[in-house]
Amino acid sequence: MSNLSDDTLRKILQQIQTQAITSQRALSGVRAQVGSKEKERKILQLTMRELEGVPQGEGTMYRGVGKMFIEQPRAAIDAQHRELEKSLGDDVASLTKKAKYLEKQVDEANSQLKDIFHAQQRQA
Numbered sequence: 001m002s003n004l005s006d007d008t009l010r011k012i013l014q015q016i017q018t019q020a021i022t023s024q025r026a027l028s029g030v031r032a033q034v035g036s037k038e039k040e041r042k043i044l045q046l047t048m049r050e051l052e053g054v055p056q057g058e059g060t061m062y063r064g065v066g067k068m069f070i071e072q073p074r075a076a077i078d079a080q081h082r083e084l085e086k087s088l089g090d091d092v093a094s095l096t097k098k099a100k101y102l103e104k105q106v107d108e109a110n111s112q113l114k115d116i117f118h119a120q121q122r123q124a
Contacts (some may be wrong), residue, residue: 009116013116016046016112017109017113019105019109020109020110020113023102023105023106023109027099027102027103030098030099031091031099033095034092034095034096037088041085041088041089044085047060049079051074051077051081054074060073061073061074063077063078
């Protein structure tokens, strides 16, 4: 570290700091998305639980679409709910992986900054 000029050191610090800030912002966005997907999934699971209480003999049901309702057979609605639940589960899993990656990036950037500051303090 001692052979680096002040300008070079400043540029390196700025680059690492920018990376840490960018990763932190992305991480908070991903966490918000995970929360939103989990909330949507819980609402869907509650809806599915409530529909299980309706007798199977009921032939058709209505599904809300915007300001209107569409009549559909129960089997179609159940299939849509299962598909949506699987999709939400996959989304949450991929977003969780992305969050772990971003957390690792933030931690690495912070540790690099600490290492540089400790090295500079030892020199002084």
